[in-house]
Amino acid sequence: MKFLRNLIASILGFFIAIFLLFIFFIGIAALMNTEEAIIVKPNSILELDLSTSIKDYAPKEDNPIAEALDLVDEKLALNKILNAIENAKSDSNIKGISINTTYISAGIAQTQAIRNKLEEFKESGKFIYAYNDVYDQKNYYLSSVADSLFLNPVGAIDFKGLSTEILYYKDFEDKYGVKMEVIRHGKYKSAVEPYLTNKMSEANREQTTSFLKSIWSEITDDIFKSRNIPVEQLNIIADNAFGRNAELAFNNKLTDGSIYQDEYTVKLNNAAEVKKANTITLEDYISTGKGRIFTSSKSKIAVIYAQGQILYGEGNEDIIGQGLINSAIKKARKDKNVKAIVLRVNSPGGSALASELIWRELELTKKEKPLVVSMGNVAASGGYYIACNADKIIAEPTTITGSIGVFGAVPNFNKVAGNIGINAEQVSTNNSPNYSVFEPMNQKFYDVTKEGVEQIYTTFVNRVAKGRNMTFEQVNEVAQGRVWTGKEAIEKGLVDTLGGLEDAIQIAAELAEVSDYRVRNYPNYKKDLKETLKFSPFGSISKEEVLKEALGNENYQLYNNINQMKNLKGIQARMPFIFNIK
Incomplete structure (x- = not known):
């Protein structure tokens, strides 16, 4: 009896020790994550790096344990990005915006929304500059809103028009005996087309071409308004890859110059009319409360x-x-x-x-x-x-x-099961329309x-x-x-x-x-x-x-x-x- 009591006490002591150790590590992690309060200094430039995952809505993690253990996913909320840019328009500490991001982790519509908000920002009279070593197409579309856009002398702009690639699995299904049984309504319902055929239908090609052209027209129209490059010329640039090096990009007015990062920093300081401007990241700016629009209204x-x-x-x-x-x-x-x-x-x-x-x-x-x-x-x-x-x-x-x-759509393994020697037999009480993945x-x-x-x-x-x-x-x-x-x-x-x-x-x-x-x-x-x-x-x-x-x-x-x-x-x-x- 005494042995059992000591055993239970030992087990309880072990779990209590583990719990206290866990709390201790959380405390240490919390102390290590303690940072000075972020403030927006005078003569600051807001840096836009949009490579972090962007979602329409990304509420802040309110779990202190997750924050202490650094288990919070990195993400930006579109609504907070837009609010931050709106607040920056009237923030006397913000002199301008610098777009310097390796890529845009957002969809095209989200990117267009951010671009439109940057257009509004320019109405305040403050500047927007952009710089990158290499621009992909979406990044260039956003950055083209800038008053001045610069590229690394050995960089490039991947400006080529829109395309999409669709994978078809019909031959794969026939070869390996695994298929999707599909019942559909809608001649354009291309979600299941890759499982029914090995090539694109004319209906799907029609709709895909249509919406790609519609999106491309939006992109080229916006770039034309910002860069004053006619849409016809933009299509010639895309057809011939005239952004493939810095010299061609400049000669075709895609950029305002080929410079290095240190030279870009000098241009930013000049634009801010200071010897050395302060910088603040978008995430830090949002953390100061600038990701919200404040009002006292109850409505x-x-x-x-x-x-x-x-x-x-x-x-x-x-x-x-x-x-x-x-x-x-x-x-x-x-x-x-x-x-x-x-x-x-x-x-x-x-x-x-x-x-x-x-x-x-x-x-x-x-x-x-x-x-x-x-x-x-x-x-x-x-x-x-x-x-x-x-x-x-x-x-x-x-x-x-x-x-x-x-x-x-339901999967079917009848053919592959037969190929490897599996036979499924069913027994039912009624003649209901049952389905087995092992039978046609x-x-x-x-x-x-x-x-x-x-x-x-x-x-x-x-x-x-x-x-x-x-x-x-x-x-x-x-x-x-x-x-x-x-x-x-x-x-x-x-x-x-x-x-x-x-x-x-x-x-x-x-x-x-x-x-x-x-x-x-x-x-x-x-x-x-x-x-x-x-x-x-x-x-x-x-x-x-x-x-x-x-x-x-x-x-x-x-x-x-x-x-x-x-x-x-x-x-x-x-x-x-x-x-x-x-």
Whole structure:
């Protein structure tokens, strides 16, 4: 008995010691992370480095343990970037902005929103300069807004026009005996096309060419306005790679000079009219509170962020689930100080069921408060489903939207199983339309699933028709899974006006008839202790980063496409993930 008591005491002592040691290390980590308060010094230049992952909404981690152990993911929120640039316009300590980033970790629509805000910044009379060793196309598009743009003497500008590459798996399926059984509606529903054929259909080529040209026209028009290079000349530059070295880039007016970093620093000091200007990074500037627009008004405009693919369930910061989103919608609806709601959508779609559940909650909300949708990089398929019943829909010109179509897809291993000598036998009590991944899809299962796909497609089109005040036939004409840019979608009646999140908030305020308001962001994302302490086997590096490093970007894309399709459950209202514009 004494031995057992001593054993229990030893075990308890061990766990208490481990707990105290854990608390001790947290304390040490917290002390090590203690930094001096950041202040914006006079004669400062705001440095824009946008290589950190940019999301529409990236709430600050409020878990002290995660911060102490440096487990917080590095990311920037688009709304805070825009607010910081807005605040910098009137900040007497900020002399100008320097764009110096290796690449832009944002989508094209997000990049265009930042560029538009920088255009507004220039109206304050303050300068914007840009410098880089090498510009990729998206980086050059953003940086071309600068008053003066410089390139390293041995650098280059990769200005070549837009393209996308789509991988097709039909021959792979035939060779290895693994295939996706697909039931779809919509001749443009190219999300599943790579599993049905080994080449691009004319319908898919038509829509892809159309939206690439639409986005390219936005890019070239904006560069023309900033650099005064005619669009025709920009296309000649792209066709002939006239940015491939510093001399050609300068001769074709893509840059204002070829200089080194130290010479660029001198130019910045001269522009700031000081001997040595101070610099402050965008992240530090935001941390001083400049990522918010302050007001004492009690009236609020709620901005609810729906970002990521749509999956049935709770959801999180990267996945739209009806649980978190609907909870946020209800909170905003019940808050008497919230006068209007803006739904910010950045999603290629996903589960049709989850989309319908979110649509219903928004339909209830619209009866009580104005509802405006702001579209980000993509608001297509299920992403458009949850947007279609808003009072107003605002999209960036480069937003990818539409894709009104649905499909069902299930994996099938019948051929590969036969090749390796596996036979599956089924026993059932009833003659229901069951499906086995080891047997060919039978007609009864196909018919039932096809009926479900058609029913959801009809419901989807009816939702759009009601929300957009169109007939079923009018929506069906522009549906069929067809993808449009924001600029094209206006012509088709799917979008009301072009603009960014700030424009959507302003329109929502006008609908609510309020002139003084503050913005309240939803949802709240909180990680519990167990999730925070869930260490990766690769340390602080994510599994995705390890796979990209091991496989390379193109092979990782192939892996990711197959993996996403493998995990689909239920009928999908989803845009193709395979469009990688570059």
